[in-house]
Amino acid sequence: MTFLHLDASAAFYAGVAPFVLIDLIKMVVVAIIAQRLRPILSR
Numbered sequence: 001m002t003f004l005h006l007d008a009s010a011a012f013y014a015g016v017a018p019f020v021l022i023d024l025i026k027m028v029v030v031a032i033i034a035q036r037l038r039p040i041l042s043r
Helices: 003-041
Strands: none
């Protein structure tokens, strides 16, 4: 593994990371909303 390859993979992860973080945040928000709505819907 050369430094050039490390730079390329680092740039790739830096470009992909924001989208992955957005997906994770969406999943967390959806999970929290689902937990909040579940008691209301189950009545």
